[in-house]
Amino acid sequence: xQQPTFVTTERYQRWFSRNKIFVTLIILVFLASITSDxxxxxxxxxxxFRQASVIGMIALGVHFVVLIGKLDLSVGSILVxxxxxxxxxxxxxxxxxxxxFLLGAISGILLGSLNGIIVTxxxxxxxxxxxxxxxxxxxxxxxxxxxxxxxxxxxxxxxLGHGYWLGIPVVVFxxxxxxxxxxxxxxxTLFGRYIYAVGQNPRAAYSSGAxxxxxxxxxxxxxxxxxxxxxxxxxxxxxxxSTANSGVYYELDAIAAVVLGGASxxxxxxxxxxxxxxxxxxxxxxxxxxxxxxxxxxxGVLKGLxxxxxxxxxxxxxxx
Amino acid sequence: MSQVATDFESKNPSAGMRWGKYLWxxxxxxxxxxxxxxxxxxxxEHFLDIGNITxxxxxxxxxxxxxxxxxxxIILGGIDLSVGSVLAxxxTVIMAAQVTYELPIWISIVLGxxxxxxxxxxxxxxxxxxxxxxxxxxxxxxxxxxxxxxxxxxxxxxxxxxxxxxxxxxxxxxxxxxxxxxxxxxxLLSYIVLxxxxxxxxxxxxxxxxxxxxxxxxxxFRVTIISYLICGLTAAIGxxxxxxxxxxxSTSSSGHMYELDAIAAVIIGGTSLSGGRGRIVGTLFGVLILGVLSxxxxxxxxxxxxxxxxxxxxxxxxxxxxxxx
Numbered sequence: 001x002q003q004p005t006f007v008t009t010e011r012y013q014r015w016f017s018r019n020k021i022f023v024t025l026i027i028l029v030f031l032a033s034i035t036s037d038x039x040x041x042x043x044x045x046x047x048x049f050r051q052a053s054v055i056g057m058i059a060l061g062v063h064f065v066v067l068i069g070k071l072d073l074s075v076g077s078i079l080v081x082x083x084x085x086x087x088x089x090x091x092x093x094x095x096x097x098x099x100x101f102l103l104g105a106i107s108g109i110l111l112g113s114l115n116g117i118i119v120t121x122x123x124x125x126x127x128x129x130x131x132x133x134x135x136x137x138x139x140x141x142x143x144x145x146x147x148x149x150x151x152x153x154x155x156x157x158x159x160l161g162h163g164y165w166l167g168i169p170v171v172v173f174x175x176x177x178x179x180x181x182x183x184x185x186x187x188x189t190l191f192g193r194y195i196y197a198v199g200q201n202p203r204a205a206y207s208s209g210a211x212x213x214x215x216x217x218x219x220x221x222x223x224x225x226x227x228x229x230x231x232x233x234x235x236x237x238x239x240x241x242s243t244a245n246s247g248v249y250y251e252l253d254a255i256a257a258v259v260l261g262g263a264s265x266x267x268x269x270x271x272x273x274x275x276x277x278x279x280x281x282x283x284x285x286x287x288x289x290x291x292x293x294x295x296x297x298x299x300g301v302l303k304g305l306x307x308x309x310x311x312x313x314x315x316x317x318x319x320x
Numbered sequence: 321m322s323q324v325a326t327d328f329e330s331k332n333p334s335a336g337m338r339w340g341k342y343l344w345x346x347x348x349x350x351x352x353x354x355x356x357x358x359x360x361x362x363x364x365e366h367f368l369d370i371g372n373i374t375x376x377x378x379x380x381x382x383x384x385x386x387x388x389x390x391x392x393x394i395i396l397g398g399i400d401l402s403v404g405s406v407l408a409x410x411x412t413v414i415m416a417a418q419v420t421y422e423l424p425i426w427i428s429i430v431l432g433x434x435x436x437x438x439x440x441x442x443x444x445x446x447x448x449x450x451x452x453x454x455x456x457x458x459x460x461x462x463x464x465x466x467x468x469x470x471x472x473x474x475x476x477x478x479x480x481x482x483x484x485x486x487x488x489x490x491x492x493x494x495x496x497x498x499x500x501x502x503x504x505x506x507x508l509l510s511y512i513v514l515x516x517x518x519x520x521x522x523x524x525x526x527x528x529x530x531x532x533x534x535x536x537x538x539x540x541f542r543v544t545i546i547s548y549l550i551c552g553l554t555a556a557i558g559x560x561x562x563x564x565x566x567x568x569x570s571t572s573s574s575g576h577m578y579e580l581d582a583i584a585a586v587i588i589g590g591t592s593l594s595g596g597r598g599r600i601v602g603t604l605f606g607v608l609i610l611g612v613l614s615x616x617x618x619x620x621x622x623x624x625x626x627x628x629x630x631x632x633x634x635x636x637x638x639x640x641x642x643x644x645x
Contacts, residue, residue, distance in 0.1 A: 125639070128593065129636060131584065131587075135584075139629045143628075147625060255455075265453050300463035300468075303460070308446060308460055311456060
């Protein structure tokens with residue numbers, strides 16, 4: 001009689017540890033909705049999603065790099081670089097929204113691939129490579145723009161940042177689309193299998209036919225692309241990009257969201273659902289504290305404590 | 321030890337080649353520094369002026385001290401992203417003690433150092449006991465420490481009124497700026513701890529192979545906590561110099577991005593991010609290389625933004641040129 005109970009408890013524990021972020025997210029939403037009248041209104045929920053859009057987009061890309069056990073610190077700088085190119089495309093060549101997305105994606109892919117190539121062919125650790133390119137990409141644009149801001153003037157671009165479609169902010173649609181594609185890519189394609197395989201055991205992945213270098217370069221390219229697409233959303237919000245201040249520390253926010261979502265920095269573990277939950281969690285936390293009139297300056301404390309709380313001893317179950 | 325192995329397997333076992341390889345492996349960062357200094361001296365006649373050299377040293381002293389602490393945790397196989405924020409936090413404690421609570425200067429300094437060490441210990445506890453990766457744990461500490469400082473001062477600056485405090489950051493002792501003397505002393509101390517003590521050996525052991533270290537009866541817990549304490553303490557010492565330079569602390573911009581500069585200096589100095597390997601002397605020269613580079617580019621009137629690009633290139637190039645695993 002005792003054994004089945006034991007098994008069930010263990011199963012619950014397992015399930016809980018695997019879905020800790022999801023449970024925490026639900027608890028957070030629950031607490032927020034009973035303590036604030038305004039939280040559970042359509043407008044506010046949409047605000048949460050809107051605020052999450054840029055970091056969410058970046059985190060989806062960083063997710064791939066984290067899965068193969070590497071880091072990408074350059075995404076904030078890629079965002080600035082691509083943002084400048086997008087706005088130049090609009091100002092000088094009259095590009096509209098599709099052109100902007102294309103420019104963002106292409107510039108992001110190029111910069112991300114460069115990271116990947118240095119990591120694979122130069123055999124430089126990803127932390128160092130992307131720390132270096134983080135300086136290079138940002139300061140290059142600061143040099144070109146004299147550390148100033150670049151502004152656009154397209155009305156359609158402003159609509160992307162501020163408009164609504166079917167009652168939902170337009171910026172949210174690219175994010176949903178990107179999340180679904182990333183999920184599909186990871187769970188339904190050979191490339192997705194290879195990503196997990198390279199993260200878990202590169203040698204075994206190599207033996208089973210994965211081109212590790214190619215997989216790594218593509219992962220970094222996807223990370224860059226996501227940052228480039230994030231740049232479209234970021235520029236749409238303000239219709240400008242500040243080469244000195246935009247995207248600062250975004251890479252750390254994105255990595256924190258990915259890890260909060262259950263991914264391991266050692267690679268091979270993590271789901272898109274987890275990463276999206278991680279992003280939403282930070283966004284809800286910020287939103288809730290704004291609703292409760294908690295000082296903006298204290299939000300960092302709660303963000304840090306949330307990381308401690310969710311990740312506390314999480315690795316223990318895996319190690320044992 | 322891996323050094324012996326590669327020499328043995330080397331295809332060119334001639335003594336000269338071996339010596340050359342050995343020298344390059346051990347001292348490439350010093351060679352790079354000497355080449356840079358020679359280049360700088362040729363490019364600008366004012367570079368070797370005593371005033372300019374003093375200036376370079378003074379400019380690098382704060383990030384230099386942070387880099388020394390960072391070397392400890394990186395050799396341990398960890399990382400500390402929180403040093404910039406810890407600097408702002410300790411600086412806030414120091415200035416608040418002086419201005420709001422009107423405590424004597426030496427007490428305010430002690431409080432600042434204790435605050436930095438305490439945040440370092442918390443980092444260490446979260447990493448060892450909470451089993452959170454160093455990168456993420458110190459990232460969380462980075463937002464917490466900065467946010468507390470911002471909250472206390474409403475994101476503004478706190479300025480002191482006691483002009484004797486600004487002596488630390490601005491005065492000279494025997495012709496050498498006091499921050500440089502502090503930097504030098506802490507370098508010597510770090511050198512002794514890392515190279516000449518059992519504790520230093522333990523840091524290398526834990527960084528090289530945690531499991532083996534544990535099996536050799538090294539308390540990984542204690543070594544980790546003390547290393548992060550040292551790192552937090554160096555951030556607090558940096559805070560003393562930073563606050564006394566201007567007799568004020570800006571909670572929003574003091575220490576901003578210092579962690580990245582410190583990590584860059586350690587990497588350029590040849591310390592491996594995977595832990596267990598690296599020299600504190602390398603970090604010293606890594607710091608000096610970054611300092612000389614920005615100085616000579618200033619002297620040559622090159623845009624400060626291009627200096628950032630060059631810094632990034634140097635970080636990658638340094639690792640490309642150094643020996644690999």
